[in-house]
Amino acid sequence: MKLQLCSYSGYKIHPGHGSTLVRNDGKTFVFLNSKCRRSHLMKRSPREVTWTVLYRRKHRKGQEEESSKKRTRRHQKFQRAIVGASLTDILAKRNMKPEVRKAQREQAIRALKEKNRAAKAAKKPATTAAPKLEKGKSAMQKVAKPMPKPKMAKTGGHGGRR
Amino acid sequence: MFSLKKCCRITPQLQVVGSRSVHCSYTTRQVCKMTRVRVVDNSEIGKAAMLDGKPPKIIHIYSKIKYGVTGDKVLVTVKGEMKKAIIVGCHQEQKAFIPKFDSNNAVLVDENGSPLGTRILAPIPTFLRKKLKEMSRSKGADYTKLLSIATRYV
Numbered sequence: 509m510k511l512q513l514c515s516y517s518g519y520k521i522h523p524g525h526g527s528t529l530v531r532n533d534g535k536t537f538v539f540l541n542s543k544c545r546r547s548h549l550m551k552r553s554p555r556e557v558t559w560t561v562l563y564r565r566k567h568r569k570g571q572e573e574e575s576s577k578k579r580t581r582r583h584q585k586f587q588r589a590i591v592g593a594s595l596t597d598i599l600a601k602r603n604m605k606p607e608v609r610k611a612q613r614e615q616a617i618r619a620l621k622e623k624n625r626a627a628k629a630a631k632k633p634a635t636t637a638a639p640k641l642e643k644g645k646s647a648m649q650k651v652a653k654p655m656p657k658p659k660m661a662k663t664g665g666h667g668g669r670r
Numbered sequence: 671m672f673s674l675k676k677c678c679r680i681t682p683q684l685q686v687v688g689s690r691s692v693h694c695s696y697t698t699r700q701v702c703k704m705t706r707v708r709v710v711d712n713s714e715i716g717k718a719a720m721l722d723g724k725p726p727k728i729i730h731i732y733s734k735i736k737y738g739v740t741g742d743k744v745l746v747t748v749k750g751e752m753k754k755a756i757i758v759g760c761h762q763e764q765k766a767f768i769p770k771f772d773s774n775n776a777v778l779v780d781e782n783g784s785p786l787g788t789r790i791l792a793p794i795p796t797f798l799r800k801k802l803k804e805m806s807r808s809k810g811a812d813y814t815k816l817l818s819i820a821t822r823y824v
Contacts, residue, residue, distance in 0.1 A: 527769075527770065528769035528770065528824060529769065529770050529771075529772070530759065530769050530770070530771045530772065530792075530793050530824055531772050532708075532771075532772045532773050532792075534791070534792060534793060534822070536769070536793060536824050
């Protein structure tokens with residue numbers, strides 16, 4: 509004999525106990541005892557009757573142990589490629605060692621200084637000044653990009669001051 | 671004993687009669703002669719009768735007692751014809767382990783016990799497996815045929 513659950517209270521019905529009711533629409537109800545059966549016939553919802561399993565589930569009684577174990581989902585940070593730089597570029601720049609970065613910076617500064625001097629020298633003869641300045645500026649802009657922003661922004665802005 | 675006020679709510683005519691309490695006997699819900707029964711299979715006559723609003727009426731119960739019980743064979747009038755039927759569910763509370771139904775259900779059957787319909791849509795008590803086997807006789811009527819067209823057991 510199969511151990512059934514009361515369709516009203518949710519308790520187990522051992523063999524030899526309980527009664528069954530079949531409604532005209534075909535729904536079957538198994539009741540543990542006349543208490544459950546009468547409550548059902550009185551149209552009392554088991555969700556409002558305090559001693560039933562359905563009520564306890566609805567009002568989450570006695571389930572604190574299970575809920576505390578539950579963990580909240582952690583959001584995963586995910587590195588994405590941007591339009592200007594692919595994923596490999598971003599990772600390369602991030603993982604660059606500080607010595608390498610410093611060396612790059614110094615190199616860039618030196619290159620800029622050279623170009624500024626060249627630009628100044630080129631200013632004296634007025635005709636050759638314009639194309640050279642433009643060249644210098646575009647080169648500076650190209651070099652400025654990979655550098656940490658706050659430092660180079662200043663120098664990039666004031667091209668000829670140094 | 672209920673008060674006059676309650677009587678008045680049901681039928682205002684009682685007020686004229688005077689304060690008299692009405693006594694009703696407990697409804698036994700027995701299946702007996704003249705009981706209207708709900709056909710639960712998909713036979714043509716059964717369906718037509720239920721649609722008409724004139725369900726089959728029991729005119730004889732093949733039993734030593736004057737009321738019927740789940741599994742009893744019964745003589746029934748449907749649409750002006752006499753047919754045999756088997757009660758597959760009673761509104762009355764039956765013996766232990768037999769489920770109680772909200773209506774008296776019956777399946778139309780012919781002389782040999784083979785059902786007139788091809789399918790029984792309502793749930794059927796498993797108790798019938800034993801009962802119908804006892805009723806059936808080899809080389810006679812075989813009432814267990816209707817178990818083969820049943821779809822759900824309770």
